[in-house]
Amino acid sequence: MSSIQVDSKEGIYYILMNNPETRNSLDLAMATELYEAVREANENPSCNAIVFLSKARAFFSSGPALDELIELSTLQNGAALLSEVVEKLNQVILEIYHSPKLTIAGVHGYAYGGGLNIMLACDYRIAEEKAKFVENFHYMGFTPDLSASYFLPRYIGLSHTMELLLTGRMFTAKEVADWGLFHDVVEKRAVMLERIDTLCRQFVQGEVRNLQRMKELLRTSFYSTLEEHLDKEKRYLSDCLKYPELTGRLKNVAGMSLTN
Numbered sequence: 001m002s003s004i005q006v007d008s009k010e011g012i013y014y015i016l017m018n019n020p021e022t023r024n025s026l027d028l029a030m031a032t033e034l035y036e037a038v039r040e041a042n043e044n045p046s047c048n049a050i051v052f053l054s055k056a057r058a059f060f061s062s063g064p065a066l067d068e069l070i071e072l073s074t075l076q077n078g079a080a081l082l083s084e085v086v087e088k089l090n091q092v093i094l095e096i097y098h099s100p101k102l103t104i105a106g107v108h109g110y111a112y113g114g115g116l117n118i119m120l121a122c123d124y125r126i127a128e129e130k131a132k133f134v135e136n137f138h139y140m141g142f143t144p145d146l147s148a149s150y151f152l153p154r155y156i157g158l159s160h161t162m163e164l165l166l167t168g169r170m171f172t173a174k175e176v177a178d179w180g181l182f183h184d185v186v187e188k189r190a191v192m193l194e195r196i197d198t199l200c201r202q203f204v205q206g207e208v209r210n211l212q213r214m215k216e217l218l219r220t221s222f223y224s225t226l227e228e229h230l231d232k233e234k235r236y237l238s239d240c241l242k243y244p245e246l247t248g249r250l251k252n253v254a255g256m257s258l259t260n
Contacts, residue, residue: 064113207249
């Protein structure tokens with residue numbers, strides 16, 4: 001049985017994790033299907049946005065398959081087998097991070113460890129305020145993985161990251177609403193889905209083909225000199241003139257400015 005369900009509507013691809021037996025744990029089967037779904041969406045010219053959800057209301061993902069980790073810890077080739085799963089999940093993260101589409105994670109229920117971390121690469125992250133999380137690598141005997149030690153310090157700072165990793169405590173989206181981990185924290189799942197739909201509809205009103213370069217400009221700004229970055233901005237801005245729709249867009253904006 002497939003662990004992933006893909007629905008599409010008006011250029012929005014909904015990738016829903018759907019394995020209630022494992023509570024969407026991140027085993028090799030889930031990782032492989034998730035990777036294939038994201039890759040196919042990225043390569044589909046009719047897709048403008050990718051939304052990640054769980055089919056179940058009670059959970060997003062239970063994270064690592066603990067029974068499998070226990071078994072791997074007893075096997076002589078356990079490290080190699082674990083590396084295979086992590087490598088596939090890393091590919092999922094990179095496919096999301098480098099996606100030319102708008103990527104959105106809608107998190108509800110609970111998302112433990114990697115169940116949240118694989119979604120940190122998304123452009124926009126929204127959570128139900130009661131959603132629960134835990135980063136208990138330290139108490140499992142592991143170091144952080146699946147982008148946790150990369151994205152968390154960037155989003156919430158070193159102090160908050162260290163506190164969550166050292167204590168391994170459970171926390172809710174509401175508790176960290178002002179930390180920067182999520183762009184939006186809402187009271188219930190229905191509102192979350194409405195916000196996602198509104199965001200996607202708003203996004204496609206703009207020039208979606210510019211998104212990939214917009215992402216690149218933001219990300220490379222941390223590593224480029226100002227001179228390099230200004231030059232890249234200039235080149236990308238000038239390239240926008242190749243779209244014949246630009247004139248119409250400018251006239252629309254000008255019209256809205258005159259009516260305000």
